[in-house]
Amino acid sequence: MEQQQYGQRGARVLVVDDDPTVAEVVTGYLDRAGYVVDRAGDGPDALARAAAHWPDLVVLDLMLPGMDGLEVCRRMRGRGPVPVIMLTARGDEDDRILGLEVGADDYVTKPFSPRELVLRVESVLRRTRPAHPQGLLRAAGLSVDPASRRALKNGAELALTIREFDLLAFFLRHPGRVYSREDLMREVWGWDFGDLSTVTVHVRRLRGKVEDDPGRPRLIQTVWGVGYRFDGSDVSEAEV
Numbered sequence: 001m002e003q004q005q006y007g008q009r010g011a012r013v014l015v016v017d018d019d020p021t022v023a024e025v026v027t028g029y030l031d032r033a034g035y036v037v038d039r040a041g042d043g044p045d046a047l048a049r050a051a052a053h054w055p056d057l058v059v060l061d062l063m064l065p066g067m068d069g070l071e072v073c074r075r076m077r078g079r080g081p082v083p084v085i086m087l088t089a090r091g092d093e094d095d096r097i098l099g100l101e102v103g104a105d106d107y108v109t110k111p112f113s114p115r116e117l118v119l120r121v122e123s124v125l126r127r128t129r130p131a132h133p134q135g136l137l138r139a140a141g142l143s144v145d146p147a148s149r150r151a152l153k154n155g156a157e158l159a160l161t162i163r164e165f166d167l168l169a170f171f172l173r174h175p176g177r178v179y180s181r182e183d184l185m186r187e188v189w190g191w192d193f194g195d196l197s198t199v200t201v202h203v204r205r206l207r208g209k210v211e212d213d214p215g216r217p218r219l220i221q222t223v224w225g226v227g228y229r230f231d232g233s234d235v236s237e238a239e240v
Contacts, residue, residue: 011056011125012036016046016072017087018064022110026059029114030121043067047075055082057125059117060104062088073104083124083162085117105162106189106198123190127166137172139230140219142210144169153210163188164206171220171230180227203228 013035017023020041027037038053040046043064050058058076062069073084086107106120137144143152146169151158160168166188181199185191189198207214221229 010034010036012038012053013121014038014040014046014050014055014058016040016043016058016064016069017061018042019061022061022087025114026117029118030059033118033122035121043069043072043075046072050076050079050082054080057083057085057121059085059087059121062086077161081162085120085124087112124162127162127190137169139172139175142168142172142219144172158209160206160209163202164209167202167206168210171228175230178223178226178229183227 013030015023015026015030015037016039017026018041023039023041027039030037038049038055040049043066046058046060058073060069060072064072069086069088073086076082076084083105086104087110088107089110105124108117108120135146137146141154144165145151149165151160151165151168167184170184170188179187181196184199185196203220204214207217207220211217211219219231221231223229
């Protein structure tokens with residue numbers, strides 16, 4: 001894979017959609033916003049293009065012929081970390097949650113505003129590239145380095161998606177405080193509105209990676225009727 005570094009504008013975005021009209025509109029808006037855009041019409045083509053020029057972000061249709069978007073997302077995740085925004089024409093919540101479960105960082109339901117999609121792309125990319133160096137966070141065997149975007153548990157590296165990493169770092173920065181799902185969507189996702197199941201799914205996935213017993217979470221605790229609290233009684237921050 002060829003890894004390339006760009007500023008946020010000029011980042012490489014891979015658009016994967018078998019509807020040429022949708023792909024053309026999305027590509028046009030992203031191009032005018034200053035992104036370098038590749039297009040693919042199906043799963044195998046998307047994987048081949050990603051292997052040739054690894055993208056900074058993928059806009060991925062769920063309903064692709066042959067290999068669907070979920071499988072494309074799984075295979076890309078197997079090759080390396082990359083943020084994914086899933087496009088879906090389905091209104092069923094289970095389909096949206098399934099996309100999040102396989103590692104999508106966001107989803108947009110068709111029909112959608114291309115301008116909104118561009119804003120989502122900007123939001124995801126902005127959060128993958130902190131503007132200023134930040135201190136190393138440690139708690140309960142966890143070590144999070146926002147500058148390199150690496151997270152360790154007891155010395156072993158955690159395979160976190162973009163949003164899972166952001167959520168964990170946010171919890172470590174604000175131990176002991178209860179945040180509602182609305183709070184987390186605003187502070188971690190940067191949105192003032194959206195489907196709150198996005199937060200629920202990401203908390204569940206994150207627990208599966210950082211908790212010793214995800215069924216009885218000790219670190220990321222549910223405060224019923226309110227939200228979530230990180231038990232960070234031993235959180236420390238050091239300069240890196």
